[in-house]
Amino acid sequence: MVPIIVSACLLGVKCKHDGTENFCPEVMEKVKSYPGVIPVCPEQLGGLPTPRVPAEISGGDGHDVWDKAARVYSRNGLEVTPSFIKGAEETLRIAGMFKAGGAVLKSGSPSCGCGWIRDGSFRGKHVEGDGVATALLKKHGIKVCHEEETRLIDSFFSQQR
Numbered sequence: 001m002v003p004i005i006v007s008a009c010l011l012g013v014k015c016k017h018d019g020t021e022n023f024c025p026e027v028m029e030k031v032k033s034y035p036g037v038i039p040v041c042p043e044q045l046g047g048l049p050t051p052r053v054p055a056e057i058s059g060g061d062g063h064d065v066w067d068k069a070a071r072v073y074s075r076n077g078l079e080v081t082p083s084f085i086k087g088a089e090e091t092l093r094i095a096g097m098f099k100a101g102g103a104v105l106k107s108g109s110p111s112c113g114c115g116w117i118r119d120g121s122f123r124g125k126h127v128e129g130d131g132v133a134t135a136l137l138k139k140h141g142i143k144v145c146h147e148e149e150t151r152l153i154d155s156f157f158s159q160q161r
Helices: 025-031 062-066 081-098 132-139 150-160
Strands: 004-007 037-040 055-058 071-074 102-105 116-118 126-128 143-146
Touching: 004 025, 004 081, 025 150, 037 081, 055 062, 055 116, 062 081, 062 132, 071 081, 081 132, 102 132, 132 143
Parallel strands: 004 037, 004 102, 102 143
Antiparallel strands: 055 071, 116 126
């Protein structure tokens, strides 16, 4: 059985920026019979508190952050890029320790977003792209999908067994 990383907020852990969670019954249903689930919150792993001021990537996506072409800022203007980088690196380290075969991460997040994130304007607008942790996991060959990709999640878990 190959372990799978899952955004802790999707499993009901209150680690979201506002101190709540993003509980996803569909993900919980799929993972509760899968013994190799490793919950993570890259933002907490990067040392950010909960609750915390929400953050968004400015100037691109997570891949651009790794290329030093974009930065992560909180809504109050504080640059938090180093915390996002540290959290992504810790997530990758955990994935490596457990030899994780993939990840199911929270869509839209500046850390975990897979396929789309918010645009950095704090106006709720979405753009194509990946979060900082997702970009690093993908760069290291780890498959990533988000909670709304139920068909992919099904095939993903069946391939890992």
